[in-house]
Amino acid sequence: MSRLIHAVSGPYAPPVAARELTAVSADGARIHVETHGPEGAPAVVLAHGWTCSTAFWAAQIRALSADHRVIAYDQRGHGRSAAPADADGYSTRALADDLEAVLAATLAPGEKAVLVGHSMGGMTIMAAGGRERVREHAAAVLLCSTGSSSLVAESLVVPLRAGRVRTRITRSVLGSRAPLGPVTPLAKRILKYGTMGAGSAPEKVDACARIVHACPTLVRHGWSHVLDTLELDVEVGALQVPTAVIAGLDDRLTPVVHARRIAAALPECVGLTELAGVGHMTPIEAPEAVTARIKEVVGTYVQVKEGA
Numbered sequence: 001m002s003r004l005i006h007a008v009s010g011p012y013a014p015p016v017a018a019r020e021l022t023a024v025s026a027d028g029a030r031i032h033v034e035t036h037g038p039e040g041a042p043a044v045v046l047a048h049g050w051t052c053s054t055a056f057w058a059a060q061i062r063a064l065s066a067d068h069r070v071i072a073y074d075q076r077g078h079g080r081s082a083a084p085a086d087a088d089g090y091s092t093r094a095l096a097d098d099l100e101a102v103l104a105a106t107l108a109p110g111e112k113a114v115l116v117g118h119s120m121g122g123m124t125i126m127a128a129g130g131r132e133r134v135r136e137h138a139a140a141v142l143l144c145s146t147g148s149s150s151l152v153a154e155s156l157v158v159p160l161r162a163g164r165v166r167t168r169i170t171r172s173v174l175g176s177r178a179p180l181g182p183v184t185p186l187a188k189r190i191l192k193y194g195t196m197g198a199g200s201a202p203e204k205v206d207a208c209a210r211i212v213h214a215c216p217t218l219v220r221h222g223w224s225h226v227l228d229t230l231e232l233d234v235e236v237g238a239l240q241v242p243t244a245v246i247a248g249l250d251d252r253l254t255p256v257v258h259a260r261r262i263a264a265a266l267p268e269c270v271g272l273t274e275l276a277g278v279g280h281m282t283p284i285e286a287p288e289a290v291t292a293r294i295k296e297v298v299g300t301y302v303q304v305k306e307g308a
């Protein structure tokens with residue numbers, strides 16, 4: 001499990017959950033889940049990305065939980081969810097299984113929610129989008145800063161011309177087994193370059209660095225291989241619910257070309273939002289814009305029964 005070293009004060013400190021529970025996935029993996037906000041309110045499910053945790057959504061949880069039921073969970077190996085027991089536990093199939101388990105544990109039969117995924121969380125939703133038990137609960141989807149294939153080849157983290165050399169170096173950087181170590185000024189500068197816009201405020205960089213550095217090295221490496229071999233282009237076409245897409249124009253990890261490709265392939269795209277000056281960590285870099293888009297999608301597609 002991750003060492004929880006996230007911010008403990010300020011807007012990026014995770015709020016206390018109204019309820020915590022454990023969802024059990026198809027292979028027995030135990031997934032940590034927390035809920036915020038009033039029962040019966042419109043539901044939002046938040047799936048974070050690679051090397052992150054529920055703490056990544058602190059700003060959205062604070063802004064939404066007054067009048068939404070917010071469900072956030074730790075992807076396997078992240079936060080308080082146990083790491084996969086073996087290599088088979090690292091796959092998009094496993095991520096989709098986990099999402100199914102979370103929805104079953106938190107939503108009533110037929111209850112609808114907006115599913116929001118950042119980076120690997122978006123890949124989770126794409127991988128699961130064609131499953132009946134996910135369609136049962138998905139009123140709409142918001143994909144943030146994500147991609148469906150060619151992640152390493154199209155990454156701009158390594159400042160070289162596209163080609164085999166850049167791809168090979170990028171693969172070695174993203175798949176490194178080296179521990180990230182403590183959160184130092186140098187570590188924050190490196191993380192900011194790779195994952196955030198140049199204008200990101202110091203408190204936002206610090207919040208991201210604390211979350212990312214908490215991810216265990218073996219877990220980070222295990223998921224890096226899945227991202228390297230990702231192929232979800234077919235699954236994008238199976239995501240047959242209203243789906244919004246949001247991306248930063250300065251994203252080096254999943255450049256905006258990915259968002260544009262996904263938006264063009266979706267059966268029911270309801271808008272692509274491109275954020276100037278924003279990198280990969282959109283929910284922390286541009287919390288107001290991401291939260292506003294979530295509210296718009298919820299308001300349009302989630303209907304709550306009277307007396308619920």
